Amino acid sequence: MRLTxxxxxxxxxxxxxxxxxxxxNRRYLAGFTGSAGWLIVTADRALLATDxxxxxxxxxxxxxxxxxxxxxxxxxxxxQLMVDLQVQRLGFESQYVTVAQLYxxxxxxxxxxxxxxxxxxxxxxxxxxxxxxxxxxxxxxLTDEAFAHLVQRIEPGMTEREAAWEIEAYMRTHGASKVxxxxxxxxxxxxxxxxxxxxxxxxxxxEPVVVDIGCILDGYCSxxxxxxxxxxxxxxxxxxxxxxxxxxxxxxARIRAGLSGVEADAIARAVIDEAGYGEYFGHGLxxxxxxxxxxxxxxxxxxxxxxxxxxxxxxxxxxxxxGRFGVRLEDLAIIHKDGIxxxxxxxxxxxxxx
Numbered sequence: 001m002r003l004t005x006x007x008x009x010x011x012x013x014x015x016x017x018x019x020x021x022x023x024x025n026r027r028y029l030a031g032f033t034g035s036a037g038w039l040i041v042t043a044d045r046a047l048l049a050t051d052x053x054x055x056x057x058x059x060x061x062x063x064x065x066x067x068x069x070x071x072x073x074x075x076x077x078x079x080q081l082m083v084d085l086q087v088q089r090l091g092f093e094s095q096y097v098t099v100a101q102l103y104x105x106x107x108x109x110x111x112x113x114x115x116x117x118x119x120x121x122x123x124x125x126x127x128x129x130x131x132x133x134x135x136x137x138x139x140x141x142l143t144d145e146a147f148a149h150l151v152q153r154i155e156p157g158m159t160e161r162e163a164a165w166e167i168e169a170y171m172r173t174h175g176a177s178k179v180x181x182x183x184x185x186x187x188x189x190x191x192x193x194x195x196x197x198x199x200x201x202x203x204x205x206x207e208p209v210v211v212d213i214g215c216i217l218d219g220y221c222s223x224x225x226x227x228x229x230x231x232x233x234x235x236x237x238x239x240x241x242x243x244x245x246x247x248x249x250x251x252x253a254r255i256r257a258g259l260s261g262v263e264a265d266a267i268a269r270a271v272i273d274e275a276g277y278g279e280y281f282g283h284g285l286x287x288x289x290x291x292x293x294x295x296x297x298x299x300x301x302x303x304x305x306x307x308x309x310x311x312x313x314x315x316x317x318x319x320x321x322x323g324r325f326g327v328r329l330e331d332l333a334i335i336h337k338d339g340i341x342x343x344x345x346x347x348x349x350x351x352x353x354x
Contacts, residue, residue, distance in 0.1 A: 018041050025039075025096075176217050262303050284300020
């Protein structure tokens with residue numbers, strides 16, 4: 001089915017073949033999890049070129065693909081491959097292939113047309129099949145478990161880095177291959193940095209802590225954020241926290257297939273704008289999650305996407321007050337025709353008693 005869709009792209013763009021090397025796209029189409037390889041798909045053939053490290057792995061993971069053994073440089077094989085496959089017009093991933101790589105390949109295949117394709121396979125990946133949704137559901141469940149583990153362990157005086165390690169260690173020892181990104185544990189003023197890194201700051205009683213976490217399980221990512229205080233918080237934090245929750249709940253109640261990414265973002269943004277905090281919500285509402293932690297669609301003011309049934313989407317409004325604190329709440333959801341299915345089940349609590 002996935003190869004059929006790629007072959008439809010060939011016909012649509014009048015291509016003889018497509019060269020695919022982006023790791024997530026390679027895995028999506030072939031099932032191949034090796035770190036090096038190139039797929040070549042024509043109207044009637046599918047090849048996977050890789051080196052000796054992965055010959056047996058190709059047979060196990062990508063039986064639908066013909067193995068092309070790379071003994072030296074892939075570029076050395078490319079000219080004869082293109083002749084054998086009768087390729088004159090070749091599509092390539094313009095957002096992944098470097099200028100230097102394209103120059104080398106095109107020099108080796110003089111007279112052949114290289115046609116850039118932007119987000120072609122990525123667009124296919126945006127709509128998840130039933131097995132992919134189940135994989136996302138399992139990954140999200142492990143993230144829920146890891147957060148619950150943190151809540152049992154975290155206490156004032158623990159550093160951001162120590163808290164992040166508690167989460168990562170739990171994920172890795174309960175089935176995750178790795179974390180989906182550098183986990184964020186950001187206390188106090190660090191929480192006002194949307195992409196803060198966990199550092200050596202000790203978490204203080206009563207200060208907000210932003211925890212943004214995700215893992216990779218069976219190849220699929222998860223993404224969730226919760227913000228809370230250990231002990232009694234100040235009134236402004238509680239006001240902001242409940243406002244962010246209100247914005248998220250408004251979006252989650254109205255997002256469904258057919259909305260544009262701009263329209264989805266505007267639902268949450270209107271709540272925050274009306275409360276006078278609009279300038280402190282600087283990022284988009286959310287993004288797709290799958291084999292990669294950030295993929296289509298995007299929900300934001302600059303989005304060009306339209307939401308379709310089967311797409312995943314994070315819903316993560318936030319307010320960030322520089323030098324003071326930040327609040328972000330994030331769920332991972334699947335888009336349906338008449339609404340969304342939220343995959344993250346961790347409760348949202350402004351305060352964790354300690």
